[in-house]
Amino acid sequence: MSSYDVVVVGAGNAALSAAMAARENGASVLILEKAAEEEKGGNSYFTAGGFRFCHSGIEDAAADVLTDLSDAEREQIVLPVHDRNTFYDALMKVTHHQSDEDMAWRLIDGSRPAMVWLKSHRIRFIPMFGRQSFKVEGKHHFYGGVNIEAVGGGAGLVEMELAEALRMGCEIRYSSGATRLLQNQQRRITGLEVRGADGYEEIEAKAVVLACGGFESNPEMRVRYLGPGWDLCRVRGTRHNMGDGIRMAMDIGARPYGNWSGCHSVGWDISAPPYGDYEVLDNFQKHSYPWGIMVNLNGERFVDEGEDLRNLTYVKFGREIMSQPFRTAVQIFDQKTIPLLRDEYRIKQVTKYTANSMEELAGELEINPQALAGTVAAFNAACQPGENNPSILDGVTTEGLAINKTNWALPINEPPFEAYVTTTGISFTFGGLRIDDVGAVQDLSDRSIPGLFAAGELVGGLFFENYPGGSGLMAGTVFGKRAGEGAAEYVNGGA
Numbered sequence: 001m002s003s004y005d006v007v008v009v010g011a012g013n014a015a016l017s018a019a020m021a022a023r024e025n026g027a028s029v030l031i032l033e034k035a036a037e038e039e040k041g042g043n044s045y046f047t048a049g050g051f052r053f054c055h056s057g058i059e060d061a062a063a064d065v066l067t068d069l070s071d072a073e074r075e076q077i078v079l080p081v082h083d084r085n086t087f088y089d090a091l092m093k094v095t096h097h098q099s100d101e102d103m104a105w106r107l108i109d110g111s112r113p114a115m116v117w118l119k120s121h122r123i124r125f126i127p128m129f130g131r132q133s134f135k136v137e138g139k140h141h142f143y144g145g146v147n148i149e150a151v152g153g154g155a156g157l158v159e160m161e162l163a164e165a166l167r168m169g170c171e172i173r174y175s176s177g178a179t180r181l182l183q184n185q186q187r188r189i190t191g192l193e194v195r196g197a198d199g200y201e202e203i204e205a206k207a208v209v210l211a212c213g214g215f216e217s218n219p220e221m222r223v224r225y226l227g228p229g230w231d232l233c234r235v236r237g238t239r240h241n242m243g244d245g246i247r248m249a250m251d252i253g254a255r256p257y258g259n260w261s262g263c264h265s266v267g268w269d270i271s272a273p274p275y276g277d278y279e280v281l282d283n284f285q286k287h288s289y290p291w292g293i294m295v296n297l298n299g300e301r302f303v304d305e306g307e308d309l310r311n312l313t314y315v316k317f318g319r320e321i322m323s324q325p326f327r328t329a330v331q332i333f334d335q336k337t338i339p340l341l342r343d344e345y346r347i348k349q350v351t352k353y354t355a356n357s358m359e360e361l362a363g364e365l366e367i368n369p370q371a372l373a374g375t376v377a378a379f380n381a382a383c384q385p386g387e388n389n390p391s392i393l394d395g396v397t398t399e400g401l402a403i404n405k406t407n408w409a410l411p412i413n414e415p416p417f418e419a420y421v422t423t424t425g426i427s428f429t430f431g432g433l434r435i436d437d438v439g440a441v442q443d444l445s446d447r448s449i450p451g452l453f454a455a456g457e458l459v460g461g462l463f464f465e466n467y468p469g470g471s472g473l474m475a476g477t478v479f480g481k482r483a484g485e486g487a488a489e490y491v492n493g494g495a
């Protein structure tokens, strides 16, 4: 039987962070990945690689995270301060103060050190010029708190982390899914059962770190926990996150924790395939709705598209689309704002219609023409004057509508008009396991299960109902690093 100090289950960002940290702290480490090598990286591979962390502006971030920037590049960048209170406020605002307070501060205070730690492990970062900034008077003005990405996005992040983990001496086995945790009479983890190409095998381990994702890829669990209809959504990323880690831990008495009926989901091209596409990656998302309006197939608006910056609304609107007829939402723009649309609107795999009148556009979309034209006419008439500025909450609003648009409300009156058809794409689930401050999985009596640690999507308690962009990867690294350290300390007799 093979034997390791620490076995890490999964090979996404949280798992690789845990593996590097455990190895750095002297443990022998095996990484088990259920997917084949050509589908490596889990959801992390599909991300933009965007991280939310604490800094006090460009000079500060450039000191130890964005170290590749030249002086000339730094001078072109206006990066708003994102300090611990800004991070906390964003998290608590979108979760309605339901986020676990201790976990929230561990994430926030661990964010900058974790970025510097990743940097020390050869992970390189750049500003997110394309998606999170606007050029104003020759400078790139960033907004919204998710301003830094890994070089090469999520795919680049995974490649860099994998290379570093292997360089440090971790081993990896692909096509090897963990199926069961093994314990002795004292409840200590002694290893796990794995299913590989040749069947089942048991691997000995002094500690196990579960970092194998939530249950977003599993239609049966989605319906069971998120509710009816969730079997019908698209999955934005990997097809392998079936809730295995959560189930294995709960089978030995782990406590379920967090928002089990909640998930991260977004407006996603209606023609996208059932699971993530390794070429298109996250470009099926359509996140420029603040610059237009969103209607359902009855031709009615159903959210305040300008309620807040996109990084704070895109997740809750993804869920909102699920309750619209045929789980469909159409985003409509005119020539004033089409130049502002993100790059994901210009890919060839896009469900897009163009027309010179709303009636004609409605015909293409199979929406009642009078209904759509009436909605747009009422919206245009309600737009109030003001100075439009996409990089701040500009307060340019409509008045008198049942659902006003409270920022960036410009009339849709300059044809040709463009319409993009979306449905809901799920990214990851919010419910999961409970961990303590060293990443140890808690049982039903809130005691640590000896030798069992967890990180990433399968940990509950941080996100409720909504989510501030860029926190998933950051949480994966902060809690992954801690779980890896915790597992190594445990193996060395420290816990």
Ligand SMILES: Cc1cc2nc3c(=O)[nH]c(=O)nc-3n(C[C@H](O)[C@H](O)[C@H](O)COP(=O)(O)OP(=O)(O)OC[C@H]3O[C@@H](n4cnc5c(N)ncnc54)[C@H](O)[C@@H]3O)c2cc1C
Pocket: 009, 010, 011, 012, 013, 014, 015, 032, 033, 034, 035, 040, 041, 042, 043, 044, 045, 046, 047, 048, 049, 050, 051, 052, 176, 177, 178, 179, 211, 212, 213, 214, 236, 237, 238, 240, 241, 242, 244, 245, 281, 282, 426, 427, 428, 455, 456, 457, 458, 469, 470, 471, 472, 473, 474, 476
């Ligand atoms: C399209 C998309 C874009 C996103 N963009 C961003 C972004 O820019 N910034 C951000 O912060 N967050 C983003 N997110 C959220 C982000 O993906 C997650 O928060 C994060 O990647 C989760 O990392 P993880 O390591 O927990 O899970 P994953 O990266 O999904 O890794 C889990 C791994 O476990 C493996 N696995 C599953 N079951 C088993 C088993 N039984 N045994 C062994 N292995 C198993 C899976 O194959 C997978 O490789 C995005 C999500 C999606 C889908």
